[in-house]
Amino acid sequence: MTETTYAVTGMTCEHCARSVTEEVTKISGVTKVDVDLAGGAVTVTSENGVDDAEVRAAVDEAGYAVAS
Structure with missing residues (x-):
């Protein structure tokens, strides 16, 4: 498992x-x-890691933005 926070x-x-x-x-x-919410963070747990671009696109689709 891989865990990444955005x-x-x-x-x-x-x-x-x-x-x-x-x-x-x-x-x-x-x-x-x-x-x-308080920290403005999203932690994603995945089987083998995920592409940051996919996470950015999904967050964008929800109406928010991943900070640079």
Whole structure:
């Protein structure tokens, strides 16, 4: 298992967390998504790692942005 944490901007509520979780979970190999609203972080657990570009695209689809 691989765990990667991303800084995500714009999340303020549980709806935000659900939206990001729903989109990131669609990425092949992702087994778990944890959203820390207070810290503005999303931790992605996957079988063999995920492509950062896929995570960025999923977060973007949810309406938020991965910080550079």
